[in-house]
Amino acid sequence: MQAGPRLRLPPVRLILQVWPLALLVVAGVAVRLSKGAGVADAYAALSRPFWPGPAQGEWVKQAQRLEDQTRLRQLTADNQRLRQLLQLRSQSGNELLAPVISRDPGGWWQQLVIGQGSIQGVRPGDPVVAPGGLVGRVASVTPTTASVALLTDRSSHVGVWVARTQQHGLLTGLGSNRPVLRFLDKDPGVRPGDVVVTSPASTLVPANISVGVIQSVNGMASPAPEAVVQLSARAGAVDWVRVLMRPGRP
């Protein structure tokens, strides 16, 4: 009787020779399935000294800023077009650059005197903007100067809103560095850090000019909550301001 073919195991010697190669193959498969994990990381670690310098990163940031500015201009144009369609008040008229020739942000009166007056077309009530946002409104004019009542002045009352929650309120000066925002709603839902801008419903100032940031909220105030606002434009430090001359005047 003839015996069948015998199952022959590979010799131990062969296995000892091949197992490193097999391990490499397994590792290769793992790299393949993980989309290059390990290899790319190792390359990144090794090549880090040769990565692009900060200059190229700055170029990218500049390009990003340019893109943001372009987008902002586009959105502003869209906003004006839509407001015209809705027959709302125009957001901007002429602007006039004016030097600050006297400043008294503290003390009994909170005011600036700027070096442009009625000859240049400045009128009482015109909003005044500094780098950072709104600083106040023109209170009185002479032929070549104008007095600006700051947002911190006790006579200042400006309609604003918190854009995140769309809650309206009245920003009132207290004679201190930080005005108080008195909400109209009993539950405004605001929190410290929320940005305050001029209200679209305001007839005194153009809409959506940056005003400041809410610093603290007093929910117990009566009849409605109040918030202390840190102004974004520092009236005590600006040398030049922009007067937003309201349109539709003679």
Add this chain to the structure above:
Amino acid sequence: MSSLALRGWYPATGLLVPLLTLASPGFLKLGDAGPAWAVLWLLPWALVDGARSGVLAGLLLGLVLDGLHLGPISQIPALMLLGWWWGRMGRKGLPIERSFSLGLLALLGSAFVGLTLILQLAVVGELQGPVLYTWLGQTLLTALLAPMVCSLQLLLWRQQVSGGRR
């Protein structure tokens, strides 16, 4: 005895008060409040030139300063009263020359001006914010400057007034 008010450019020195108020130099501030320049000018003026001239000078200064400032509150009543008080004081008794006396009078004057402003703010319902710090800062700063500024003015103006007491 001739009046300072009738002498050439001396009344014109009062123009320095609104100019310095507008300039509002930052290094001369305490707690965001500058000195009461009107008090620093009016004190020696009234001491040298008498009560009537002091009241008139207080009125004129108050009118100009109220025109420069916003809001309904006024410095006119306080400055007129101070001009009258200091004018009477200058014409009665011994002449006031010592630095301490000038500083004390300026302190009282500035404190009085501040108090009238606080009272007016309370009347119009706008008494809020750090008025106490402003009041204290302005009063102290005015009192500190008065010995230097007022002494010099007193010296110059008394020399000009014929028959003035030295």
